[in-house]
Amino acid sequence: MKTIVFTEIDQIAFIKLNRSDVRNAFNSEMIEELTQTFLALQARADLKAVGLTGEGKAFCAGADLNWMKSMVNFSLDENKKDSEKLYEMFAAMKNLDLPIVAHVQGAVFGGALGLVACCDYVVAETGTKFCFSEVKLGIAPAVISSFVLDKCTPAVKYYMTSAEVFTDVQGQQLGLVNLAGSKDEGTKEFQRVLHLYKESGPVAVRRTKKLLRELSLLNPNQHKDVTTKLISELRVSNEGQEGIKGFLENRKPSWKA
Incomplete structure (x- = not known):
């Protein structure tokens, strides 16, 4: 370039x-x-x-x-x-x-x-x-x-x-x-x-930025479904499970190791 x-x-x-x-x-x-x-x-x-x-x-x-x-x-x-x-x-x-x-x-x-x-x-x-x-x-x-x-x-x-x-x-x-x-x-x-x-879950950061961008384009009546779907997906994701377990076990999650 x-x-x-x-x-x-x-x-x-x-x-x-x-x-x-x-x-x-x-x-x-x-x-x-x-x-x-x-x-x-x-x-x-x-x-x-x-x-x-x-x-x-x-x-x-x-x-x-x-x-x-x-x-x-x-x-x-x-x-x-x-x-x-x-x-x-x-x-x-x-x-x-x-x-x-x-x-x-x-x-x-x-x-x-x-x-x-x-x-x-x-x-x-x-x-x-x-x-x-x-x-x-x-x-x-x-x-x-x-x-x-x-x-x-x-x-x-x-x-x-x-x-x-x-x-x-x-x-x-x-x-x-x-x-x-x-x-x-x-x-x-x-x-x-x-x-x-770098300290935060990379997928979580990306999904959050995408969510914030999309919310401004959606009808407020759609916010409930979109936001609850996202948090549910992230809670059961590999990254979400690792982050929550790391917090409960008082250790760094894998992306910070």
């Missing part, structure tokens, strides 16, 4: 945006590589979580200028297809049952906010700037909007329509960021949260 670096360490997959010369800006190649990577991770039962970072001083500055130049001459249909590819990347992240933890710094602009919104936990370094910059270009944060609104408080709508830059602390208030702190604090928190996922 040319635009991202993918590594695996102790059952954690790490994805690093690797176009630091352009502040890790999106282009069609990066979108394709990220999409295929997240789709492939769905089948990796041996992994427990994903860590997402960006190389250099900025996490991601949004769209690449050369990519934007090419879009100027696109037809309506070509723009639709191009936008659908971007949406599919975010959907691949959102629908991934593995939890995604991000550590961001510097700048998180434009489409990069879609990446952050699709993560389960986000650490932002002090001084990180966020901006829904699209309206300044005469376009809209359309593709990322549903993912952002699902993650954030309604107050985020102001920033989406005004393109006002906001801080890491404001991002925390909006629900976009979980922890804002120094680089060292961010690194420690990033590692701490990834370790938490």
Whole structure:
């Protein structure tokens, strides 16, 4: 892969945006590589979580200028297809049952906010700037909007329509960021949260994330059947039996040994 670096360490997959010369800006190649990577991770039962970072001083500055130049001459249909590819990347992240933890710094602009919104936990370094910059270009944060609104408080709508830059602390208030702190604090928190996922039953974590995603799409009348079915299945599963027995016997379950 040319635009991202993918590594695996102790059952954690790490994805690093690797176009630091352009502040890790999106282009069609990066979108394709990220999409295929997240789709492939769905089948990796041996992994427990994903860590997402960006190389250099900025996490991601949004769209690449050369990519934007090419879009100027696109037809309506070509723009639709191009936008659908971007949406599919975010959907691949959102629908991934593995939890995604991000550590961001510097700048998180434009489409990069879609990446952050699709993560389960986000650490932002002090001084990180966020901006829904699209309206300044005469376009809209359309593709990322549903993912952002699902993650954030309604107050985020102001920033989406005004393109006002906001801080890491404001991002925390909006629900976009979980922890804002120094680089060292961010690194420690990033590692701490990834370790938490390693301590929990991997199937239970995946099934819980999937459940939380599905509940928002279901009629409340369906919640009883869906939730009681899941807990019943997990209680009699190998992982559930091992976890409960480990607790009762005052020992670590096999996945922590």
